[in-house]
Amino acid sequence: MSQATVIEAKNLDLTFQTNDGPVHALKDISLKINQGDFVSFIGPSGCGKTTFLRTIAALETPSAGELTVKGMSAEEARQKRAYGFVFQAAGLYPWRTIAGNIRLPLEIMGFSKSEQNVKVEKVLELVELANFGNKFPWQLSGGMQQRASIARALAFDADILLMDEPFGALDEIVRDHLNEQLLKLWARTNKTIGFVTHSIPEAVYLSTKIVVMSPRPGRIADVIESTLPKERPLDIRESPEFIEIAHRVREGLRAGHSDD
Numbered sequence: 565m566s567q568a569t570v571i572e573a574k575n576l577d578l579t580f581q582t583n584d585g586p587v588h589a590l591k592d593i594s595l596k597i598n599q600g601d602f603v604s605f606i607g608p609s610g611c612g613k614t615t616f617l618r619t620i621a622a623l624e625t626p627s628a629g630e631l632t633v634k635g636m637s638a639e640e641a642r643q644k645r646a647y648g649f650v651f652q653a654a655g656l657y658p659w660r661t662i663a664g665n666i667r668l669p670l671e672i673m674g675f676s677k678s679e680q681n682v683k684v685e686k687v688l689e690l691v692e693l694a695n696f697g698n699k700f701p702w703q704l705s706g707g708m709q710q711r712a713s714i715a716r717a718l719a720f721d722a723d724i725l726l727m728d729e730p731f732g733a734l735d736e737i738v739r740d741h742l743n744e745q746l747l748k749l750w751a752r753t754n755k756t757i758g759f760v761t762h763s764i765p766e767a768v769y770l771s772t773k774i775v776v777m778s779p780r781p782g783r784i785a786d787v788i789e790s791t792l793p794k795e796r797p798l799d800i801r802e803s804p805e806f807i808e809i810a811h812r813v814r815e816g817l818r819a820g821h822s823d824d
């Protein structure tokens with residue numbers, strides 16, 4: 565079954581103008597992301613992963629090339645709330661409860677109180693925080709706070725979830741657990757996910773498609789379609805298929821480096 569393309573970049577280029585001169589962040593990026601894909605972006609620090617994600621979210625404007633999100637310009641897609649964005653830090657307001665934080669975008673969007681309640685409850689359940697709505701952020705662990713921020717991004721039911729290194733600051737055990745939960749959530753909701761990471765195992769474990777980027781100016785060094793099944797227990801990381809894909813990611817990272 566062929567899936568609809570939800571994000572398409574064609575020959576995208578982005579140069580930041582700074583006081584120290586131009587910074588060429590993205591170069592000739594062409595990529596298609598389909599409905600239900602889980603796409604990870606991996607590459608060396610400063611290669612433009614965050615910039616690309618922010619460009620999809622219309623938080624940056626490309627200098628050249630084309631970008632469509634659900635057939636619209638990135639700006640139109642932003643206005644239509646086509647995606648939720650999860651940042652590196654949970655970014656929860658300390659004076660609001662967890663439910664209050666998740667409710668905030670819904671308040672801004674003008675949902676009625678009863679609609680807000682239904683949506684908040686639903687997403688709290690999705691991220692397994694059903695009993696924590698009345699707690700304040702400081703009463704939750706780092707991993708739970710990050711789950712709450714995912715819930716906030718899911719609350720208005722956007723089809724696309726953009727995640728910028730959401731688990732980078734967490735210890736490995738918590739991160740493994742959150743990776744497992746995120747995969748389950750993705751399977752249940754059929755969202756399209758764009759995910760930035762520095763971790764090869766995380767990228768291979770989560771993704772249907774891995775985009776390996778070269779050092780700045782960020783280009784696509786390789787796009788790997790995963791052969792792993794959709795159902796992935798954590799110990800799949802010891803399977804020969806997993807190790808082979810991880811090896812190809814590593815090769816892509818190395819090849820990208822040797823271009824310069």
Ligand SMILES: Nc1ncnc2c1ncn2[C@@H]1O[C@H](COP(=O)(O)OP(=O)(O)OP(=O)(O)O)[C@@H](O)[C@H]1O
Binds near residue numbers: 615
């Ligand atoms: N607003 C900006 N103005 C000027 N330069 C910027 C701006 N945002 C990013 N850059 C530069 O663009 C390049 C790409 O940055 P970006 O944050 O996208 O990289 P990254 O791959 O996400 O890095 P990391 O893995 O370290 O988070 C970097 O050299 C960065 O300094």
